[in-house]
Amino acid sequence: MFMIVENWVPMDGDTFVTCDGFIMNTFGYEHPWDHLFAFLKYIPAKYKDMFNVEMLERTWQYNHTELFRAEKLYTAKNYQTFIEAFRKNFPDYLFYDKNRDKEIIAAPLNSIEKVFVPRDRLAWLQSLSIRDELQDKALDLIWLISKESEVSLSDMGLHGSLALNMHAAHSDIDFVVYGTDNFRRVEAAIERLVSNSAKLSYIVGNRLDATRKFQGRYQGKIYMYNATRQFEEVGVKFGQYTYTPLTSVRFQAVVGSDRETMYRPAVYKISSYKPLDSESEMSVDMRPIQVVSNIGCYRNIAKQGSEIKVSGKLERVESVVGDQVFYQVVVGTATSEEEYIWPVSI
Numbered sequence: 001m002f003m004i005v006e007n008w009v010p011m012d013g014d015t016f017v018t019c020d021g022f023i024m025n026t027f028g029y030e031h032p033w034d035h036l037f038a039f040l041k042y043i044p045a046k047y048k049d050m051f052n053v054e055m056l057e058r059t060w061q062y063n064h065t066e067l068f069r070a071e072k073l074y075t076a077k078n079y080q081t082f083i084e085a086f087r088k089n090f091p092d093y094l095f096y097d098k099n100r101d102k103e104i105i106a107a108p109l110n111s112i113e114k115v116f117v118p119r120d121r122l123a124w125l126q127s128l129s130i131r132d133e134l135q136d137k138a139l140d141l142i143w144l145i146s147k148e149s150e151v152s153l154s155d156m157g158l159h160g161s162l163a164l165n166m167h168a169a170h171s172d173i174d175f176v177v178y179g180t181d182n183f184r185r186v187e188a189a190i191e192r193l194v195s196n197s198a199k200l201s202y203i204v205g206n207r208l209d210a211t212r213k214f215q216g217r218y219q220g221k222i223y224m225y226n227a228t229r230q231f232e233e234v235g236v237k238f239g240q241y242t243y244t245p246l247t248s249v250r251f252q253a254v255v256g257s258d259r260e261t262m263y264r265p266a267v268y269k270i271s272s273y274k275p276l277d278s279e280s281e282m283s284v285d286m287r288p289i290q291v292v293s294n295i296g297c298y299r300n301i302a303k304q305g306s307e308i309k310v311s312g313k314l315e316r317v318e319s320v321v322g323d324q325v326f327y328q329v330v331v332g333t334a335t336s337e338e339e340y341i342w343p344v345s346i
Contacts, residue, residue, distance in 0.1 A: 012229065017115075045065070062166045122175075140219075142175055144199065183227040187213070250275070254271045266292070306344070308343055310341050313333045313336075
């Protein structure tokens with residue numbers, strides 16, 4: 001465990017600003033001692049042309065700096081474009097992970113100037129003596145859900161542009177729930193509020209939205225929520241395992257456990273393996289025990305006992321100390337746009 005910037009222990013979804021003006025979100029819970037795995041969220045206007053991706057027309061302001069955001073943050077093509085831009089202009093933002101034999105976007109720890117932890121930002125919002133309309137609605141919504149779910153406000157947090165105080169009137173309300181059990185209680189509470197009152201409604205744009213039910217509308221504002229592990233729920237440390245990519249596979253499986261499906265990376269324990277093509281056939285001893293998604297939209301899309309279709313990269317996972325070996329399938333390797341987890345039925 002390491003601590004930097006006001007005793008900060010990085011957790012997935014924490015937002016930070018670097019000395020170069022990049023605003024990034026922490027990815028996952030395993031990090032090398034001198035870098036932080038992250039994805040790039042906002043790009044200062046002066047660097048926009050270095051990143052050859054389609055940008056949203058809307059811009060943001062942080063400390064009087066104009067910021068742009070990629071139209072699509074999580075595609076394999078854009079990730080590789082970001083890597084090339086960093087390699088050419090900011091090589092310190094890349095880290096070669098020998099445990100995975102790949103280069104990954106990672107901010108140098110000594111470049112981080114300010115950190116926005118969702119839990120702390122909710123406390124900040126509560127402390128404000130004067131709030132604008134969106135801030136009031138965000139706090140009212142989180143209070144409502146906290147009361148209905150009986151999840152303490154100390155186990156919830158504020159994310160997104162509201163947390164950075166660079167929101168506009170039309171911004172979304174983005175909040176975080178800490179912990180597996182707390183997340184399930186909030187999920188159930190929101191379902192009750194949608195079913196039994198007119199206070200909340202779901203927004204369903206596709207089948208993934210219909211099964212995740214992670215976004216909705218409250219008093220005319222869009223809200224969304226996701227999960228972050230509690231500190232004691234983080235079980236893997238950087239360097240504990242090596243990961244060897246083997247081959248692309250397509251298969252159907254039954255979800256054996258959904259205890260870790262709401263996080264990023266999302267972990268689906270699986271209890272069966274049915275190949276969908278001849279290339280995905282494999283010996284019994286190489287069959288994966290879990291599917292791991294690095295792509296946020298595939299979080300929490302299937303419950304225990306339900307079936308999923310998966311396309312991803314088979315990996316051999318081996319403990320560095322000891323003799324533990326198992327296989328998993330990774331979705332979101334940044335090498336293909338054809339990786340997915342899809343619910344067979346909802």
